[in-house]
Amino acid sequence: MGGDQDCCCLACVRTQEVGVVEDLGQFKQLLSPGLHCLCWPLQSVVGRMSLRIQQLDVLCETKTKDNVFVQVAVAVQYRILVD
Numbered sequence: 001m002g003g004d005q006d007c008c009c010l011a012c013v014r015t016q017e018v019g020v021v022e023d024l025g026q027f028k029q030l031l032s033p034g035l036h037c038l039c040w041p042l043q044s045v046v047g048r049m050s051l052r053i054q055q056l057d058v059l060c061e062t063k064t065k066d067n068v069f070v071q072v073a074v075a076v077q078y079r080i081l082v083d
Contacts, residue, residue: 009040013048018082020047030082053079 012035013019019031023043031045038044056076063069 007040009038009044011036011038011045013045016051017048018051018080019045020049022046032082049080051080051082053077 021028
């Protein structure tokens with residue numbers, strides 16, 4: 001009894017997701033899908049981001065050369081790239 005014991009925690013990241021790991025509140029790494037071992041309470045998974053294509057609908061108001069304001073609806077599709 002006594003001695004140094006590390007507290008380990010298992011984190012599971014689903015398919016089509018990446019996990020964001022912080023080490024004492026600072027960004028450390030991205031976790032790929034699968035089972036990972038973290039040194040809790042120093043490291044923790046603070047978020048999960050989807051790798052699927054997502055869409056963001058934006059309504060932009062702009063001014064033309066003849067001083068007329070027009071509203072343009074724009075759909076932005078994006079996805080997270082993991083290198």
